[in-house]
Amino acid sequence: xxxxxTTQLRTKSKELVKTLREGRSxxxxxxxxxxxxxxxxxxxxxxxxxxxxxxxxxAKRLNLPKLSYDKREKIYRKxxxxxxxxxxx
Numbered sequence: 654x655x656x657x658x659t660t661q662l663r664t665k666s667k668e669l670v671k672t673l674r675e676g677r678s679x680x681x682x683x684x685x686x687x688x689x690x691x692x693x694x695x696x697x698x699x700x701x702x703x704x705x706x707x708x709x710x711x712a713k714r715l716n717l718p719k720l721s722y723d724k725r726e727k728i729y730r731k732x733x734x735x736x737x738x739x740x741x742x
Contacts, residue, residue, distance in 0.1 A: 655677065655679045659681065677693070
């Protein structure tokens with residue numbers, strides 16, 4: 654594992670990006686102490702049929718009311734009136 658200081662973050666950012674793209678992590682040092690770790694972002698897995706089915710089941714369990722666009726607009730306008738007053742157009 655590599656290390657980088659807070660000063661080097663400014664001066665060696667290209668090398669840091671290269672290291673992260675290679676999939677390696679870097680320890681961050683500030684005043685001779687390790688304060689954190691910079692890690693590459695893990696790519697999210699693509700949504701599969703099983704994942705979609707799981708989301709549908711969770712949505713069904715929530716049992717949220719079905720709202721039309723007009724009803725949602727009325728609720729939103731009412732919220733704006735309560736929050737900001739009549740001056741909103």
